[in-house]
Amino acid sequence: MIVIDAASPTPPYEQLRAQLARQIQDRSLAVGTRLPTIRRLAADLGLAVNTVGRAYRELEEAGLIETRGRAGSFVSAAGDQALEQARRAARDYAAVIASIGIDPAEAIRIVEAALGHASTP
């Protein structure tokens, strides 16, 4: 399910991008799943076509989806690779944290702050 809240301070395209990315990464959306067309999703969510187009474009640039011409947009197999890349980065980060002796709770707060910063447009 995708939720777009007009009252949220997060822009609609980012709400859409983040939710689709999360569902692709946690495999709620399996590799090969066909996503709705941009026009269809825009109508469903009451958004402008350009807004949905921007979210799809960013997901495509991140390698999470691929567009196969007129056949539509599909969840890319690269989604698994991206997940593996994130796991690898987390392992590296954990190793750095352990080597410099930072408390794990503090390390998680650092990550949360970094993620919050990263999701800000």
Next chain:
Amino acid sequence: MRQADHTEARQWLAKHGLAGAEPTLLLAARLAVRRRAKLVDSLLLAAFLIGAALTHAFGGIAEGTSSRLPLLVLAALVVGLLVAQWLVGWWVRRVDRRAGAQLSRRVAHPVELGWPAVLGRPYAVFTVATFTAALLLAVSVLPVSDSGLRRGAIVVLIGLAGAGAGVIMQLRQVLASPAVAEDEVSLTTDVIMRVEDARALVTPSLVWTLPAIFLYGESLGWWNAVSLALVVAGAIALSLIQIRTAGVGTTARRAMATR
């Protein structure tokens, strides 16, 4: 919300396994417009059948004077029925769109729901088979020497073509109309409505009626028996499909399950 609308929405939710959900204004508005549209659709169909039967009857009386006129009138009736049905569909979509535009929170499913998920293959096969059988019957009656019967067969063919186009057009509307939902419950009800609308569309009341009304001539023939057999066989097949396939609520939830 009016008490009657509230009660109707509550009963509809309970019927589809959502007894715990609270009826909302959104649901009440969508159910109300569908109830009215269903009534208008029935009246349109009745008006079409009466008009077509009158055309057929007067065409028989006026035989030899202007044999093309009844066919033209019938073609106009078919076009009128299609346009009116399209307008009814447009009215339902407009009410949905207006209701959706008032929502501050919009919810959609990330996977597009196609016709196999919404309508289901058994219903699709049944619809194609019903139309095909009626078409074959009408075509096979064309070589019969009875001119009244031939005219009836042409009427059936025109009616079937119009009805087929109407079903395809309205099915496309049902599948393509935007989701109108603000949370998980209303998204589920949205898909349930799609499944209900799609199944109602393919119930072949017009397809059964046309041959039974128009394929009669100066004497009873095999075509009358086949017309009745098609209705009986179709009704049995539809009942079996309804019994053996999942209910509307289950089908909707399956369609929503991410693959």
